Amino acid sequence: MLKTMMRRASKVATVAAAGLLAMSVQAADPIRIGSFLSVTGPASFLGDPELKTLEMYVDKINEDGGVIGRPLELVHYDDAGNASNARNFASRLIRSDRVDIIVGGSTTGATMAAVPMVEQAKIPFISLAGAVVITTPVKKWVFKTPQSDRMAAERVLADMKSRGLTKIGLISGTGGFGSSGREQTLAVAKEMGIEILADETYSGSDTDMTAQLTSIRSNKDVQAILNFGFGQGPAIVTRNYAQLGIKRPFYQSHGVASDGFLELAGSSAEGLRLPASPLLVPDSLPDSDPQKAVVQAYKSDYEARWNAKVSTFGAYAYDGLMLAVAAIEKAGSTDKAAVRDALESIQGHVGVTGTFNMSPDDHNGLTADSFRILEVHNGGWKLVN
Numbered sequence: 001m002l003k004t005m006m007r008r009a010s011k012v013a014t015v016a017a018a019g020l021l022a023m024s025v026q027a028a029d030p031i032r033i034g035s036f037l038s039v040t041g042p043a044s045f046l047g048d049p050e051l052k053t054l055e056m057y058v059d060k061i062n063e064d065g066g067v068i069g070r071p072l073e074l075v076h077y078d079d080a081g082n083a084s085n086a087r088n089f090a091s092r093l094i095r096s097d098r099v100d101i102i103v104g105g106s107t108t109g110a111t112m113a114a115v116p117m118v119e120q121a122k123i124p125f126i127s128l129a130g131a132v133v134i135t136t137p138v139k140k141w142v143f144k145t146p147q148s149d150r151m152a153a154e155r156v157l158a159d160m161k162s163r164g165l166t167k168i169g170l171i172s173g174t175g176g177f178g179s180s181g182r183e184q185t186l187a188v189a190k191e192m193g194i195e196i197l198a199d200e201t202y203s204g205s206d207t208d209m210t211a212q213l214t215s216i217r218s219n220k221d222v223q224a225i226l227n228f229g230f231g232q233g234p235a236i237v238t239r240n241y242a243q244l245g246i247k248r249p250f251y252q253s254h255g256v257a258s259d260g261f262l263e264l265a266g267s268s269a270e271g272l273r274l275p276a277s278p279l280l281v282p283d284s285l286p287d288s289d290p291q292k293a294v295v296q297a298y299k300s301d302y303e304a305r306w307n308a309k310v311s312t313f314g315a316y317a318y319d320g321l322m323l324a325v326a327a328i329e330k331a332g333s334t335d336k337a338a339v340r341d342a343l344e345s346i347q348g349h350v351g352v353t354g355t356f357n358m359s360p361d362d363h364n365g366l367t368a369d370s371f372r373i374l375e376v377h378n379g380g381w382k383l384v385n
Contacts, residue, residue, distance in 0.1 A: 028066070030073035031334055033058065033324065034099030036089040036114070037128075037317075038106035041080035042204065042231055045260050046106040049302075049314030050128055051076060054103065056305050057321055067325050068332060075099055079110050086110035087117070094121045100334040101327075103320040105129050106313075108176040115142055124340045126323055128316040130254070131180040135363040143343055143363040145319040145353055147275075149177070149228070150184040151368040152254045155275040156226060157185070157192050159373050159385070165224040165249060169198035169216035171209065171237060173229030181228030181253055197222050202233055209237045210244065217246055224248055230255030235264035242268035249273070254371065258311040262379065273384065275371035277312040277353050284383040290350050298352050312353070319351035 035054060038047035058074045066072060075097045077089035086105065093099045094117060101124045105111030108131035115134075118125040118141050125142050127134050132148035160168065168189070172182040182201070189196050198219050200212035216222055225248060227237045234256045241250055250272045252261075257276035262269055278285050278295050285292040298318055302310045324339075326349060331338035346365065349356040354370025373384040 028070040030071045031067055031328065032073050032075055032097065032099040033321070034093035034097060034102040035074065035076040035104035036079045036086050036093065036102075036110065037076060037104050038081040038110065039078040041082070043081035043107050045231070045258065045311070046128075046313045047078070047081075049308075049311045050104075050106060050317035052306050052308075053302065053314040053317040054321055056301065057318060060301070061325065067328050072325075076104070079106075081107060081110070083107075083109040083113040087113040090114035090117050094118070094123055099123070100336070101324050101339060102126070103128070103317065103324055108134065108180060111144075112176070115139060118142060122340075123336055124324070124327070124343055126320040126343075128313070128320055129177075131177060132184055133180060138361060138363050141340055143323070143358070143365075145316045145323065145351070145356075145364075147254065147353065147366050147368070147370055148184070148364060149181040149253070150188060151366065151371060152275050153181065153185040153188040153228075154192075154368040155371040155373065156251050156253070156273075157188055157194055158368075159273065159275075160224055160226075160249070160251070161192060161194065163224075163249065166193065167195045167197050167221050167223045169200075169219065169222040169225040170196050171200045171202065171212055171216065171225065171227050173231070173233050174201050174203050175229070175231075177255055178229040178233070181255070185226065185228060202229075202237070204231065204233060206233065207236065208240065209233075210240045213237070213240050213244055213246065217244060222248065224251065226251040226253070228253045228255070232264070235261060238265040238272065239268045254312070257374070258313065259309045260311065262376065262381075267379070269376045270379070271376060273373055273375045276374050276381075277315055277370075278372050278383075279310060279312050279315050279352050280374060280381045281372070281383045290355065291352070294350050295352050315352035319353050319356070322351060323349060323356065 058072045079085035105127040108129045111127040111129040127144040130146040132150045172178040198216040252274040282295040299310045327342040330342035346358045354366045356365035358365040
C-alpha cells in the first residue's frame with residue numbers, strides 16, 4: 001500500500017512539474033521567428049509548403065518545451081513572389097515586429113531584395129532560396145539552406161559526363177533562378193570540359209517552348225539537354241520535349257524536385273533526371289545513411305499533419321528553422337551577434353537537405369554531393385546515385 005501511494009505521489013509530482021514547465025515556457029518572452037514567403041502567386045509551390053512546415057514545427061517545438069526555456073512565435077507575411085513586397089515585409093519584421101531571426105525568402109529575387117536591410121540591421125537571416133549569389137560572396141548576416149544553383153550544375157554535368165555526354169544544349173528561364181542557373185552552368189561546363197552547343201531562354205509568361213527546343217534539336221551534335229528553371233516553365237518544356245519526340249537524355253534542375261512537378265508534366269517526364277534531396281526517395285536510402293531517419297521523420301510528420309505530399313521546398317524551411325534553433329541553443333540567448341556567430345560555427349548538422357558544415361567562408365555549408373541524382377521511372381522517382 002505504501003509503495004503504491006509513493007508511486008502515485010511520484011506520478012502526481014511528475015505531472016505537476018511538467019505542468020509548471022509548460023506554464024513557465026508560456027510565461028517567458030517568446031523568441032520571435034520572422035518570415036516572408038511566397039505563399040500565393042506564381043511561386044506558391046515554394047512558399048505554401050514552407051509556411052506549413054514552419055507552422056507545424058513551431059507548434060511541435062513549443063509542445064516539447066520551447067527553446068532555451070522560451071516559446072517560439074512565428075511572425076510571417078505572404079510576399080506573393082514579389083520582390084518589392086518582400087523588401088517591405090522584411091523591413092516590417094525588423095523595425096516593427098522586432099523579430100530575433102528571419103527564416104524565409106522563397107525566391108532569389110525576394111531574398112536579395114531583403115539582404116541590404118538585413119545587413120544594415122545586423123539580424124541573422126536564413127534564406128530558403130537557391131541562387132549562389134545569396135551567399136557568394138559571403139554576407140556577414142546571411143545564410144541559406146538549399147544547395148546553390150552552381151552545385152546543381154556541378155552535379156548534373158558530372159552525371160552527364162559519367163554517361164559520356166559532353167556536348168549539350170541548355171534552355172533556361174529568364175527569371176532570377178533560371179538566369180543565375182544558366183550563368184553557373186556555363187561557368188561549370190567550361191571548367192569541366194563540356195561544350196554548350198545551344199543556349200536558349202524563355203520568359204515566365206511563355207506558354208510554349210517548341211521553337212527553342214526545335215532550335216536545340218536542329219544541332220545534331222547535341223547529346224543531351226538541360227533545362228534550368230522553376231514554376232510552370234519546366235513542365236511546359238518537358239511536355240514540348242515529349243511532343244517533339246526528342247530522344248536525347250533530358251535533365252531538369254533542382255528547381256522542380258517535387259511530386260507537384262510530376263503531376264504537371266505527366267508521362268512526358270518519364271526518363272528525365274535531376275538533382276534533388278533524398279526526401280523524394282527516403283526508403284531507398286541505406287540504413288547507414290545519417291539522413292535517413294531525419295528525412296523519414298520529416299516526411300511522416302508533414303504528410304500526417306497536412307494530408308499532402310511532402311516537397312523538397314518545405315524541407316528547406318525545416319532545415320532553416322532547425323539551424324536557427326540550434327544556433328539559439330548554442331548561443332544560449334537571442335543576442336543577434338551571438339546567434340550569428342553560432343550559426344557560422346555549426347558543424348555536422350544533419351538536415352533533410354544535407355549535412356551542414358558552416359564556416360566564415362561558407363554560409364551554406366553544403367556540397368554538390370548532398371544532391372542525389374533521381375530519374376523519373378513509371379511516373380515516380382527512382383534513386384540513380
